[in-house]
Amino acid sequence: MQNPVRQNFKHLKAVMQLLDFLPYDAFTPVVIFTGEAEFKTGxxxxxxSPEELLHHMKSTPPAVMSVNRMAFSVGRLTCARYSLTEKTDIEHQLYLDRKFGSLG
Structure with missing residues (x-):
């Protein structure tokens, strides 16, 4: 399994590059583990956890972004993402197999 914190960091950086017109503090990296996840080193x-995320969201004032800026952000992310097809799923799995070894 890939390191989810490192993987999330890479995803966050990619999104930040696409939405480079937003300030750095507009982004909050979040990794949520559900169930009974155990960590060897804490x-x-x-x-x-989902409960901690909910508490954080309730205790943080909402950020304000204009409707136009939100629509522009969604549009830019939508245009940049790969099509959700069986081909992209297979290509992604092949990439992971090459990088980390096949599990199947």
Whole structure:
């Protein structure tokens, strides 16, 4: 299994590049583990449970973004993402197999 904190960091950086017109503090990296996840060396920084995420969201004032800026952001992300097809699923699995070894 890939390191979810590291993987999330890479995803966050990619999104930040696409939405480079937003300030750095507009982004909050979040990794959520559900169930009874156990960590060999304690829970890593930046990893939360669903309950902790809910508490954080309730205690944080909502950020304000204009409807136009939100629509532009969604449009830019939509245009940049790969099509959701069986081909992209297979290509992604082949990439992971090459990088980390096949599990099947």
């Amino acid at each position: 829970r890593p920084k930046g990893v939360s």
